[in-house]
Amino acid sequence: MDNLPLSAVAVAGDSAAIAAADTQLPLDLRTPLRPDAFELDDEAKIEAISGHFREIMQILGLDLSDDSLAGTPRRVAKMYVQEWFRGLNPAYRPEVRLFENRYQYRQMLVERDITLFSCCEHHFVPIIGKAHVAYLPGEHVVGLSKLNRVVQYFARRPQVQERLTRQIAEELKQSLGTDDVAVLIEADHLCVMSRGVNDTSSSTLTAEYSGAFGQDAALRQEFLRLIGK
Numbered sequence: 001m002d003n004l005p006l007s008a009v010a011v012a013g014d015s016a017a018i019a020a021a022d023t024q025l026p027l028d029l030r031t032p033l034r035p036d037a038f039e040l041d042d043e044a045k046i047e048a049i050s051g052h053f054r055e056i057m058q059i060l061g062l063d064l065s066d067d068s069l070a071g072t073p074r075r076v077a078k079m080y081v082q083e084w085f086r087g088l089n090p091a092y093r094p095e096v097r098l099f100e101n102r103y104q105y106r107q108m109l110v111e112r113d114i115t116l117f118s119c120c121e122h123h124f125v126p127i128i129g130k131a132h133v134a135y136l137p138g139e140h141v142v143g144l145s146k147l148n149r150v151v152q153y154f155a156r157r158p159q160v161q162e163r164l165t166r167q168i169a170e171e172l173k174q175s176l177g178t179d180d181v182a183v184l185i186e187a188d189h190l191c192v193m194s195r196g197v198n199d200t201s202s203s204t205l206t207a208e209y210s211g212a213f214g215q216d217a218a219l220r221q222e223f224l225r226l227i228g229k
């Protein structure tokens with residue numbers, strides 16, 4: 001399995017109907033995935049990726065018999081499947097539990113400075129930043145940690161920041177049962193910082209305002225004030 005060619009991985013799922021990811025999102029917001037994306041289980045993916053990463057290291061001229069390098073292919077494969085790209089798998093989509101809004105809290109609720117760790121899908125290097133999300137509660141409120149979990153689920157994929165921002169907003173709208181949602185992401189892209197233009201001071205801000213946040217400039221201003229912008 002270690003050296004399973006990529007073509008074999010591709011052929012494996014051609015005919016099977018696989019639980020698709022992101023079916024709750026509009027087509028244009030879904031992360032582009034192959035139909036056979038979940039044919040291999042996590043362990044099989046780790047084995048296959050280890051083999052390919054070993055080849056990459058060998059091509060670079062690294063001696064894999066060295067103690068420090070020997071375990072790297074498997075370490076990288078585990079990191080990809082179990083951590084960095086965990087959010088590709090709909091099995092890990094967080095369950096967002098709602099509670100009755102028993103105190104009739106009607107003002108905006110903001111969860112700010114949510115740690116965001118993602119991966120640039122163009123260069124496969126980290127995107128590191130913060131997400132701020134807000135919503136206006138109706139009859140229900142959400143457990144706070146679920147807001148962080150939704151951010152993390154979509155962040156743990158190969159991403160572009162624009163799609164990440166809109167995926168989070170759309171998921172929150174659906175799971176909270178309201179259009180009144182705001183998402184703002186500020187992030188550093190290692191592809192900009194460490195290579196190419198090598199700019200270590202610029203950062204990228206993206207925002208999505210829907211429902212009342214889209215219509216009411218004062219509400220948007222209040223959100224920006226609360227997150228310190």
Ligand SMILES: Nc1nc2c(ncn2[C@@H]2O[C@H](COP(=O)(O)OP(=O)(O)OP(=O)(O)O)[C@@H](O)[C@H]2O)c(=O)[nH]1
Pocket residue numbers: 120121122159160161162189191192195196197
């Ligand atoms: N819009 C957008 N672009 C991104 C994001 N992450 C990386 N990029 C950009 O994707 C672009 C890829 O452009 P290419 O010209 O194909 O790649 P490249 O030759 O490596 O480009 P340079 O980074 O300019 O060296 C670069 O301009 C990146 O800065 C993102 O989240 N959103």
Ligand SMILES: [Zn+2]
Pocket residue numbers: 120121122123124125189191192
């Ligand atoms: Zn990049």
